[in-house]
Amino acid sequence: MSKGKYYFSKSLEKGLRILSLFDGETPVVNQSMVAKKLGLNMTSTYRYINTLVEMGYLDKNPRTKEIRPAIQCLLMCVNLMQATDNLKIIRQVVDDIHSGHNISIDVAIAVEDTLVRIYHREAEEALTYSLPESSRNCLHNTALGKAYLASLPDEVMVDKIKSMALVAKTEKTIVDKEILKEEIRWARDRGFALQEEEYLPGVLAISAPLYDPVTARGVGAVSFDFSVLEHSTKSIQQQYGGLIAATAETISKLLPPIPVPAQQ
Amino acid sequence: MSKGKYYFSKSLEKGLRILSLFDGETPVVNQSMVAKKLGLNMTSTYRYINTLVEMGYLDKNPRTKEIRPAIQCLLMCVNLMQATDNLKIIRQVVDDIHSGHNISIDVAIAVEDTLVRIYHREAEEALTYSLPESSRNCLHNTALGKAYLASLPDEVMVDKIKSMALVAKTEKTIVDKEILKEEIRWARDRGFALQEEEYLPGVLAISAPLYDPVTARGVGAVSFDFSVLEHSTKSIQQQYGGLIAATAETISKLLPPIPVPAQQ
DNA sequence: TCAACTTTAACTATTATAGTAATCATTTTC
DNA sequence: GAAAATGATTACTATAATAGTTAAAGTTGA
Secondary structure, three states, X not given: OOOOOXXXXXXXXXXXXXXXXXXXXXXXXXXXXXXXXXXXXXXXXXXXXXXXHHOOOEEEOOOOOXXXXXXXXXXXXHHHHHHOHHHHHHHHHHHHHHXXXXXXXXXXXXXXXXXXXXXXXXXXXXXXXXXXXXXXXXXXXXXXXXXXXXXOOHHHHHXXXXXXXXXXXXXXXXXXXXXXXHHHHHHHHHOOEEEEOOOOOOXXXXXXXXXXXXXXXXXXXXXXXXXXXXXXXXXXXXXXXXXXXXXXXXXXXXXXXXXXXXXX | OOOOOOOOOHHHHHHHHHHOOOEOOEOOEOHHHHHHHHOOOHHHXXXXXXXXXXXXXXXXXXXXXXXXXXXXXXXXXXXXXXXXXXXXXHHHHHHHHHHHHOOEEEEEEEEOOEEEEEEEEOOOOOOXXXXXXXXXXXXXXXXXXXXXHHHOOHHHHHHHHHHOOOOOOOOOOOOOHHHHHHHHHHHXXXXXXXXXXXXXXXXXXXXXXXXXXXXXXXXXXXXXXEEOOOOOHHHXXXXXXXXXXXXXHHHHHHOOOOOOOOOO
16 A cells, blocks of 8 residues: 555545535435545446445435435434443433433534534423534524633634624624624633523523543533523523533533544 | 446445444444454454544544544434435424424334334423334334334234244233234224333323335334323324324325345 | 436556454453 | 463555546436
């Protein structure tokens, strides 16, 4: 082999890169799209797609040639998500708090500035609201996002905010970058972030950042959600400020060492 | 290349088979275990695992050499599950019924005799109970499982039951194969299956099978769940027998063509 | 019906991988 | 605490798999 990559399978890499092309905004692809994105010729692209199709991971519409994830793929995903066993312990912690306090709880990890929700528990009799499983562009308008930003070194936080588009999800969403920065710094001092109907009308939240147990880098956040009908940000701070911080600390200790986002 | 498999990447296949080793019962593996399961030598195994590790899909504990799914993997899974856009439409249907009737609803697809739950919606103020995301050994003790069995040709159903171990989850779980067969046939005639505290005490359910829109093969099931405190199987049948059948029919029409479980 | 485009097939030069053997690292056993 | 056993990693090539060119076969839209 050429250089130092004796123990790296390029074929496997390409196949996985194909699977990684899909997300909520890209549920369907075609061969040339894949070829372009991966920088491959049509024949190699065909080979990898065909492999995934034959294995049942992708479906290809025989007429339109549209390619999309298949059931087999779902099965693998479900199994992999269950296998992520740090999750199990985290779930236990969350479930305990949930049953003790009847709060809606979210735990999310940041992957490339996307918050991936790894567990969610809903309060009984709560107004039902759900973040999607993973969200881009939510760092400024959710408690989870703000807590995560607050966990980063100030210059990194400032940099991120500079490059963000502050989309207004509701009237109350913060769209001024200076105000957002101030709020993040405030959250950093307190140890928790607040969110007041900035993501969905009627929903309040409090959130605290999660830190990698080894490197102490900020890696995600945990949040409690409430309805404006039953709570105010003031009451939430008083009642749950301590609990959210303690919960974040407990969960942080249970986290796996999370690799620094560098490669790929 | 050797024979007819010109357009099939064996490397990709092996890598995916490694990822597919993980599930709730197998959250951790080591290299020799993988080598044995895939029938590979240690060096090749090392290469594929190393590739997955370098790409961030697997974490390897540098000391113990334990291998487990990593965050990057979760991200891919979450994205893939969101990309499965038939899901989106199915979710829409389920959400409509949910908001119209306030019922707890599950939709599951059978993959190799495992029911993979593809969507779940919980009634407000319901007693909270959740099937795990995918379940083996639930064909005999859940409404979903029974409905799925009822969707199969009689001889296939009989075969499956013959090879099943009827684990008693509760006192009421059906453990007699003859009784189970009778119940499945009864369900087939009615168009829906019932479950009376056979999976969890206090939980009743009604379920109807999903059929592939093209082949008319049974591929999964949809169920409504209830609490014994508020319902009886009799009232459920009367009130929801029609709705569950109609829902199953609607969802069936929205399903993607599901490949016949053959290869692998 | 044709032109533009996409997908699939045939075909080899190239290169990635399999697998042996040797080395290194960590446990286990005595 | 040395010896043995087990497991992971590296070096090294023959061999098998893939890349990519070229061409053919489908599709789509005018």
